[in-house]
Amino acid sequence: MKIALFGYGKMGKTIERIALERGHTIVAKIDVDSKDYELSEVDVAIDFSVPSVAFSNINLCFSKNIPIVSGTTGWLKDFGKAVKNCEKHNGAFIYASNYSLGVNLFFELNTQLAKLMKDFNDYTISLEETHHTQKLDAPSGTAITLAEGIIEQTTKEKWSLGVTEDEHTIPIVSKRIENVPGTHVVSYTSSIDEIEISHTAKNRDGFALGAVIAAEWLKDKKGVFTMKDVLGLK
């Protein structure tokens, strides 16, 4: 496949390496300074850029009929508009807060645990995410997806960044520590004990491999999809 990369930072470079290993070609690397880039040859685009430009990159792909794999987090206030624009242009679009296989299995585990715990009211639910110090958004997109998974299964109604006294709100604590690729912990705590599940990324290869697999899957499709579709978890 001929791939265009929007964002050529830590993730863009990791995706390039894995895409080349899988026999693909990178035909455009679009970064903050890129001007007049050519997209006519592109089979699929992958966006791991910054929250402020993700939505416009996605719309550009719709207007040029290029399937787009979106990995940037922190832009989701515009997600509904992106879905409508995809439908209007009969485009192909996938967004995931986390493309790694391990985290997508962890999402399923999180849902199952929330279902199991929903009537055990002595337990308090909380989330913690730890990432490298260059991360622009907080909480992480993955932590938001985990919170949404719990909200779907329980009487929790929303999440908040930081601790909260509101029993209907899931607190998400964000920590920033040098060089951490991404760690997520879901805790159920009572006065007697604690149940925890966690996912720890050892490097960025899982995110990048998942994004390339999603691009291979999306290339000849039309519609709006998730990693559940790609991994057959529906």
Ligand SMILES: NC(=O)C1=CN([C@@H]2O[C@H](COP(=O)(O)OP(=O)(O)OC[C@H]3O[C@@H](n4cnc5c(N)ncnc54)[C@H](OP(=O)(O)O)[C@@H]3O)[C@@H](O)[C@H]2O)C=CC1
């Ligand atoms: N869904 C997932 O599985 C994952 C998602 N992410 C998300 O991906 C995003 C990128 O992460 P990461 O690679 O670590 O971040 P980096 O900061 O390393 O890379 C972002 C890149 O985007 C570039 N950029 C800035 N403005 C533009 C623009 N206008 N057009 C195109 N590119 C631009 C930056 O350039 P410059 O540095 O010159 O400003 C930089 O090279 C984040 O939102 C992160 O949360 C990360 C890992 C996994």
Ligand SMILES: O=C(O)C1=N[C@H](C(=O)O)C[C@H](O)C1
């Ligand atoms: O910025 C990162 O690095 C990561 N961002 C994603 C998120 O916000 O959840 C995914 C991963 O944890 C790494």
